[in-house]
Amino acid sequence: MEDTYKDRTSLVKGAKDIAKEVKRQAVKKVNKAVDKAQDGYTQRSYNRFQDEEDDDDYYVQGGNYGVEANDDEGSSEATEGHDEDDEIYEGEYQGIPSMGQGKDDMVALGQPMHDEYKDRHELETERKADEEELAQQYELIIQECGHGRFQWALFFVLGMALMADGVEVFVVGFVLPSAETDMCIPNSGSGWLGSIVYLGMMVGAFFWGGLADKVGRRQSLLICMSVNGFFAFLSSFVQGYGFFLFCRLFSGFGIGGALPTVFSYFSEVLAREKRGEHLSWLCMFWMIGGIYASAMAWAIIPHYGWSFSMGSAYQFHSWRVFVIVCALPCVSSVVALTFMPESPRFLLEVGKHDEAWMILKQIHDTNMRARGQPEKVFTVTRIKTPKQIDELIEIESDTGTWYRRCFVRIRTELYGIWLTFMRCFNYPVKDNTIKLTAVWFTLSFGYYGLSVWFPDVIKHLQSDEYASRVKHFRNEEVSHFVFNFTLENQIHSNGEYINDRFIMMKFKSVTFEDSLFKNCVFEDITSLNTYFRNCTFVNTTFYNTDLEQYKFVDSELINCTFFHVRTGCQISFDDDYSAYWIYFVNFLGTLAVLPGNIVSALLMDRIGRLTMLGGSMVLSGISCFFLWFGTSESMMIGMLCLYNGLTISAWNSLDVITVELYPTDRRATGFGFLNALCKAAAVLGNLIFGSLVGITKAIPILLASTVLCE
Numbered sequence: 001m002e003d004t005y006k007d008r009t010s011l012v013k014g015a016k017d018i019a020k021e022v023k024r025q026a027v028k029k030v031n032k033a034v035d036k037a038q039d040g041y042t043q044r045s046y047n048r049f050q051d052e053e054d055d056d057d058y059y060v061q062g063g064n065y066g067v068e069a070n071d072d073e074g075s076s077e078a079t080e081g082h083d084e085d086d087e088i089y090e091g092e093y094q095g096i097p098s099m100g101q102g103k104d105d106m107v108a109l110g111q112p113m114h115d116e117y118k119d120r121h122e123l124e125t126e127r128k129a130d131e132e133e134l135a136q137q138y139e140l141i142i143q144e145c146g147h148g149r150f151q152w153a154l155f156f157v158l159g160m161a162l163m164a165d166g167v168e169v170f171v172v173g174f175v176l177p178s179a180e181t182d183m184c185i186p187n188s189g190s191g192w193l194g195s196i197v198y199l200g201m202m203v204g205a206f207f208w209g210g211l212a213d214k215v216g217r218r219q220s221l222l223i224c225m226s227v228n229g230f231f232a233f234l235s236s237f238v239q240g241y242g243f244f245l246f247c248r249l250f251s252g253f254g255i256g257g258a259l260p261t262v263f264s265y266f267s268e269v270l271a272r273e274k275r276g277e278h279l280s281w282l283c284m285f286w287m288i289g290g291i292y293a294s295a296m297a298w299a300i301i302p303h304y305g306w307s308f309s310m311g312s313a314y315q316f317h318s319w320r321v322f323v324i325v326c327a328l329p330c331v332s333s334v335v336a337l338t339f340m341p342e343s344p345r346f347l348l349e350v351g352k353h354d355e356a357w358m359i360l361k362q363i364h365d366t367n368m369r370a371r372g373q374p375e376k377v378f379t380v381t382r383i384k385t386p387k388q389i390d391e392l393i394e395i396e397s398d399t400g401t402w403y404r405r406c407f408v409r410i411r412t413e414l415y416g417i418w419l420t421f422m423r424c425f426n427y428p429v430k431d432n433t434i435k436l437t438a439v440w441f442t443l444s445f446g447y448y449g450l451s452v453w454f455p456d457v458i459k460h461l462q463s464d465e466y467a468s469r470v471k472h473f474r475n476e477e478v479s480h481f482v483f484n485f486t487l488e489n490q491i492h493s494n495g496e497y498i499n500d501r502f503i504m505m506k507f508k509s510v511t512f513e514d515s516l517f518k519n520c521v522f523e524d525i526t527s528l529n530t531y532f533r534n535c536t537f538v539n540t541t542f543y544n545t546d547l548e549q550y551k552f553v554d555s556e557l558i559n560c561t562f563f564h565v566r567t568g569c570q571i572s573f574d575d576d577y578s579a580y581w582i583y584f585v586n587f588l589g590t591l592a593v594l595p596g597n598i599v600s601a602l603l604m605d606r607i608g609r610l611t612m613l614g615g616s617m618v619l620s621g622i623s624c625f626f627l628w629f630g631t632s633e634s635m636m637i638g639m640l641c642l643y644n645g646l647t648i649s650a651w652n653s654l655d656v657i658t659v660e661l662y663p664t665d666r667r668a669t670g671f672g673f674l675n676a677l678c679k680a681a682a683v684l685g686n687l688i689f690g691s692l693v694g695i696t697k698a699i700p701i702l703l704a705s706t707v708l709c710e
Contacts, residue, residue: 123389130386131663134348137384141360142271144380147278148367151269155278157340158262159285160333161225165258166289168228170586171326172197172248174297178319179244195683196245200252202679208257209264209672210417213665217265217343220257220668222334228254229330236323237316255330256679259655260671267659267667268345269363275660276604280652284597287648289329290590296325298583349664351388420669424662429670432661436674439654442707443617444678447647449685450624450704454589454640461633466509522547585637592641596648609653609660616650624705 204224212220228251235247263279270278300322344363347356357380364378424433469489476495483500488508495515502522507530518538525545535555546566596616604612623643629635662670689700 123387127387127389130384131349131665134384134386138345138348139272141380141383142269144378145360145364146367146371147271147274149370150363150366151278154266154269154340155282157333157336158221158266159282159288160329160336161221161258161262162282162285163289163292164225164228164330164333165255166286167293167326167329168197168201168232168252168255170290170293170297170590171323173586174293174301174583175319175323178301178317195686196249197252198679198683198686200249200254201256202676202683204253204256205260205672205675205679206256206421207253207417207672209260209668209670209675210420211413212257212261212264212668212672213346213420214413214416216346217261217268217668218337218340219342221261221265222337224254224257224261225330225334225337226254227251228258229327229334230254232327232330233324236320236327256675257672259675260668263655263659264668264671265343267656268343268664273605276609276653276656277601279656279659280597280601280604283600283648283652283655284594287590287593287597291587292329293326294583294587294590296322298587300325301583345664348383348385351385353383353385357383417669420666421673424666424670424673429662429666433670433673436654436658436661436670437677439613440674440678441681443647443650443654444681445685446620446704446707447651447685448682449689450643450700453689453700454636454643457636461636470509527551585640588637589640589644592645593648594645596645597652600649600652604653604656609657612653613650613657616646616648616653620646620650621705624701627701 208220208224211223231247231251231254235244235251238244238247262282266282267275267279301319341359341362342355344356344359347353347359360380360383361378364376365374368374368376424430466489471490473490473492474494476492476497478495478500479498481500483502484504486506486508487510488506489510491511491513492515493513495512497515497517497520499519500517500521502520502525504524505526507525507527509529510527511530512532512535515532515535516538517535517540520537520540521543522540522545523543525542525547527546530547531551531553532555533553535552537552537555537557537560539558540560541563542561542565543563544566545562548565600612600616620643623639623646626642627636627639658671658674659667688703
């Protein structure tokens with residue numbers, strides 16, 4: 001009986017051994033089939049590394065995307081779970097693959113022996129070859145992970161950050177008219193508010209893009225969005241114009257890192273055949289940000305009753321509520337980002353194999369569960385990591401204090417960012433950087449220049465139409481009359497006003513010329529664009545008015561008395577129609593990019609990035625010539641919508657081209673530099689095109705057409 005039991009046990013063990021051997025051989029066959037499918041370059045690269053393994057005895061190439069290193073490491077026993085009877089659970093957590101399994105004399109992948117005997121050029125050459133091999137393998141891994149729930153979740157999280165960038169561009173233009181009057185901003189200083197935001201975004205794009213290549217995409221994006229949200233929220237409460245400029249500067253500095261980091265982050269979890277389409281869909285969130293800002297401005301800013309005050313020193317008006325509401329997308333993106341992992345491509349680039357493997361497994365498992373295939377196993381066990389080259393850091397002897405350590409750390413990071421930036425001008429990406437610089441600058445100059453020119457031209461047309469409806473009153477003689485109604489868009493010349501009372505009135509765009517006021521009373525007067533030119537006032541009393549001295553131009557005041565003069569600036573009593581019209585125009589201009597977004601998303605991977613970019617820029621340049629026919633507000637708005645709709649395809653394709661032309665270790669830095677150049681071109685375009693408003697149409701049209709069609 002005992003012999004029978006032993007025979008049965010031996011039979012079971014033999015069956016298990018046979019099953020294990022069959023599975024081992026199946027794994028070998030699958031690996032060989034995948035190897036044959038790889039291109040010739042990958043095979044040659046592997047052969048070179050196989051030779052190095054024979055010489056140096058340090059490298060192990062494994063996993064389903066490379067030739068097996070040895071039988072033990074290639075088998076499923078090394079990674080799959082077991083129960084008490086050694087039964088295999090498919091889909092069970094397998095643990096992190098150890099990079100040093102199999103041989104005692106091997107070290108972690110990417111850390112070969114005898115590096116101290118190689119010069120830096122040799123190490124960089126090896127690293128470059130490693131990066132090229134990793135790019136091939138990573139593409140296959142992303143294809144195995146599939147496109148599903150994880151990418152869509154990250155899509156919406158990064159979309160909120162991109163939406164915050166779109167809001168930041170519009171928010172200053174919407175609050176500027178109200179902020180000018182609320183903070184007593186002089187005309188000479190109002191232009192600083194728009195320029196200071198672009199200045200902050202320019203510096204921020206370069207800094208945060210470089211930092212994303214040093215510390216990671218997720219970490220850099222979290223910090224920059226937190227900076228933006230904090231200072232944007234703070235700017236809604238400050239009272240002084242200088243402090244407000246300071247807050248908006250750092251708010252722009254924070255949001256400047258959104259574009260380069262978001263596109264670098266998202267492109268690294270997308271397979272190539274889906275990258276163009278889904279990056280174009282991601283661009284729609286910038287449009288949604290513009291629509292959100294326009295809608296909130298439309299709903300909040302004109303309601304001047306949404307305000308409160310704490311004494312005479314603190315005023316909180318409706319435009320400040322609008323600034324708080326515009327910070328919500330940024331706050332939402334920060335909260336959501338805390339639940340997302342780092343880019344696995346970046347982690348592999350810096351040699352963090354285990355963390356990258358865990359994240360790729362998370363992506364795979366998340367997508368497979370969403371497809372209803374939770375039993376499908378992530379088969380990758382080895383991923384190529386580039387050779388890590390140590391950087392020498394000079395540490396001073398007096399770094400004992402915390403602030404000295406912080407200073408050295410910051411200086412080291414800035415120096416590292418600068419070195420990464422300079423590598424963007426090294427072969428083989430030097431030519432790409434120069435070409436992209438020209439395209440980014442010309443497209444930004446034309447787009448932002450015309451973007452500021454369009455609204456100013458519309459305002460100029462409105463002003464001309466308003467001036468054409470002015471009413472003239474000459475040689476009036478009014479005595480013992482009480483004026484208690486609003487006067488608007490009028491010119492009174494050579495009039496005489498004797499013993500008249502002007503009580504609880506509003507003067508809007510009213511001018512009195514060569515007139516006499518004798519024994520009159522002005523009480524509770526509010527004025528806007530109102531002036532008294534070459535007038536004479538005799539025995540006249542002014543009580544609780546805002547008629548300051550600068551409103552009396554070349555006028556003579558004889559025996560006149562002023563009581564409780566309201567100085568400074570107040571929120572104007574402009575009718576809501578003007579504000580609604582501005583927001584509505586921006587809303588239409590932003591909504592017009594929707595067709596261009598859809599077209600670029602559907603055709604990007606079919607007709608190619610360069611074809612999309614060139615075609616869109618040429619069509620945009622041609623559309624500029626239709627501006628010759630813009631003689632009314634409605635026609636100019638139509639031209640604005642047409643121009644925006646054609647230009648957005650160029651922006652989308654340029655974003656995709658930029659992230660694809662730079663390698664991983666310089667992707668965010670290169671994108672950040674080009675985005676910083678974009679903001680510099682925007683400021684230059686605003687200055688040049690803005691100075692030509694009302695002077696001539698020819699120069700702006702020719703400039704925009706030339707730079708877009710080149």
